[in-house]
Amino acid sequence: MTKARIFKPSKNAMQSGQATSQDWHLTFEPVSARKIDPLMGHMSSADTRQQINLSFPTKEAAIAYAERENIDYLVMKPKERKRNVKAYSDNFSTTRVEGNWTH
Structure with missing residues (x-):
């Protein structure tokens, strides 16, 4: 039987917005290891389920699927x-802690 993991992806480190991290994703675990293609040298696999990434609005919807x-x-x-x-x-507050440097 196939195995999958359901997760909510983390926020993109290069952007401040969280638009792409609101959905829940279902991805399949790899069944076989990837191999190096002898002709081109690229990584390849016979497992096509690794390419599937389903997104759901809620965790319950992903579990139901x-x-x-x-x-x-x-x-x-x-x-x-x-x-x-x-x-x-707050940067200009009189009660602000200055830090570890000396004056």
């Missing part, structure tokens, strides 16, 4: 981001 299609799945919980909310004026 996997159960309906008899796919063994593993749900990976996303790491919650800790937001450090502060105002620009």
Whole structure:
């Protein structure tokens, strides 16, 4: 039976927005190892399921799809981001901690 993992991708490090990290994704685990093609030298595999990446609006929708299609799945919980909310004026506060440098 095929195995898949259901996860919520992390935010792109090059962008500040989180538009692409809202959906849940279902990807299949590789069945066979990749091999080097002797003619071109590229990595290749006979397993075409590695190319499939399904996206779902909710985790429950992804789980329902996997159960309906008899796919063994593993749900990976996303790491919650800790937001450090502060105002620009906090940079000029009189109670601000300066840092480790000496004057």
